[in-house]
Amino acid sequence: MTTEITAEVTADSARDDKIRCDACPVMCYIKPGMTGACDRYANHNGELVRVDPHVVLDRTLAQGGTVVPFHRGEWDGSILQDSNTFVTAIGAGTTYPDYKPAPFIVSAEVDGVDMVTVVTEGIFSYCGVKVKIDTDRHLGPERSIVRAQGEPVGHVTTGEYGSQMLSLGGVNHLTGGSKKEGRVTCDTLLDLCNGKPAELTIDEGVTVIVQAGRAPIVNGVLEERMRVGCGSATIGMFAKQWNGKLDEVVVVDDHITGVLSEHQAGKLLGIRDTGIKMKGRRSTPGRYFQVAEPGTGWGGTNIADPLSILGPFNKKDAWAGLRLLMVSTTGEHHAYYELDEELVPVQRELPDILRESVDRIQENCEPALSTVLFMGGAGGSLRAGVTENPVRLTRSVKNALTYVTCGGAPVYVWPGGGITFMVDVTRVPENAFGYVPTPALVAPIEFTLRLSDYAALGGHLDQVRPVTSLPPGEARRQVPHRLDNPWPFAPQQARRSHG
Numbered sequence: 001m002t003t004e005i006t007a008e009v010t011a012d013s014a015r016d017d018k019i020r021c022d023a024c025p026v027m028c029y030i031k032p033g034m035t036g037a038c039d040r041y042a043n044h045n046g047e048l049v050r051v052d053p054h055v056v057l058d059r060t061l062a063q064g065g066t067v068v069p070f071h072r073g074e075w076d077g078s079i080l081q082d083s084n085t086f087v088t089a090i091g092a093g094t095t096y097p098d099y100k101p102a103p104f105i106v107s108a109e110v111d112g113v114d115m116v117t118v119v120t121e122g123i124f125s126y127c128g129v130k131v132k133i134d135t136d137r138h139l140g141p142e143r144s145i146v147r148a149q150g151e152p153v154g155h156v157t158t159g160e161y162g163s164q165m166l167s168l169g170g171v172n173h174l175t176g177g178s179k180k181e182g183r184v185t186c187d188t189l190l191d192l193c194n195g196k197p198a199e200l201t202i203d204e205g206v207t208v209i210v211q212a213g214r215a216p217i218v219n220g221v222l223e224e225r226m227r228v229g230c231g232s233a234t235i236g237m238f239a240k241q242w243n244g245k246l247d248e249v250v251v252v253d254d255h256i257t258g259v260l261s262e263h264q265a266g267k268l269l270g271i272r273d274t275g276i277k278m279k280g281r282r283s284t285p286g287r288y289f290q291v292a293e294p295g296t297g298w299g300g301t302n303i304a305d306p307l308s309i310l311g312p313f314n315k316k317d318a319w320a321g322l323r324l325l326m327v328s329t330t331g332e333h334h335a336y337y338e339l340d341e342e343l344v345p346v347q348r349e350l351p352d353i354l355r356e357s358v359d360r361i362q363e364n365c366e367p368a369l370s371t372v373l374f375m376g377g378a379g380g381s382l383r384a385g386v387t388e389n390p391v392r393l394t395r396s397v398k399n400a401l402t403y404v405t406c407g408g409a410p411v412y413v414w415p416g417g418g419i420t421f422m423v424d425v426t427r428v429p430e431n432a433f434g435y436v437p438t439p440a441l442v443a444p445i446e447f448t449l450r451l452s453d454y455a456a457l458g459g460h461l462d463q464v465r466p467v468t469s470l471p472p473g474e475a476r477r478q479v480p481h482r483l484d485n486p487w488p489f490a491p492q493q494a495r496r497s498h499g
């Protein structure tokens, strides 16, 4: 995003050839041929125009049941079809203050029912992204500050199963710190939402490059696999395959390290005690916490030598020749040992008979990805652009009468008050997000409901126009509807697979 402000934003400017953009609180005065501070609006021969084309989704362009990726299709000049066209908010423009009706309120007849879609490019001061990074590696302690260009833009939040989680943005970073912090936060959110990479450094942790839908790069190393499960789960999954080929298996995991002979899976298979002695805190049989410190080594621990988490074998139970496999939760790290006469593990080459089981762990790992969910609050004044009685829109969304989309993509609306939603940015057409230098993010949002319900909630009925009345032209662009997104007029018919 450019940070150069090409418009003069002084309120006292009064030259006739400048026009004032009133689409956000910045209220730029824009010279002819120039764009405003956000690059979204321009002065084109004295007319205020939205620079990017207005995107409509076309269901007929999705071919033969296969998923067609979003791309910038040219307008074919045909009249918009009622039920096969969905008018998104991308490029639709913003109104400010919000008591003005939304820029487009379009009606369409779908299966004999009059529907209406209210679209606007919302300005979100209350927004951020939740980033899920599929890796076992320790990225940094929970609550550590995440920085971009040295500025604090978020924090590490609670990890999930096989993934580390970041919470970035939010109103405090956008508005509550220095001007630079707000600008860098806005830049970072915009890049991530538009599918671009962002380099993040974590206090007391790593540097990670994340990009929606791509593998994360941790300290310069591309993460290939997401773990198959925790150490205990891995024991449960593969115990049968190890039975008879090994005497002991330790699956090294920063959270829950599993030990075959002590684990319930080993007990049920009749695996005998091996006299193994684990470091760390025993939780339940065969499951150990805190065997090492977190890190970027084996199984998200800081160890490079797996034997460092073992104590001496118990002489009563162990025996010379005992076969021991130590493996990480992705299979990326593994080592095979046999006990010598002193009951000390000696590393040997992994026998062919065991290679298959290590390969099986790797085979069961999914590709590691970074996932970016945009989260914003549309429960504020934006609602007034939809209805004169904003709380009715909130109730209508909660009652599932109004279907909310972001650039035509499905969203998850949080329970409770307001309209706080999340969307997977990879399901939204490209470059759908923008910014204004207040700073805040601009995100498309559409509300689709029956025309009769729209009337009942006090909608701006005098602004409703049929979708077929939107003139074709260069300012509008058709893109194929993605078949793995529900068609907003028939969300209940969503395909569940990604084709």
Ligand code: SF4
Pocket: 021, 022, 023, 024, 025, 026, 027, 028, 035, 036, 037, 038, 039, 040, 041, 436, 437
């Ligand atoms: S920042 Fe953009 S939307 Fe806001 S007034 Fe300037 S040109 Fe208009």
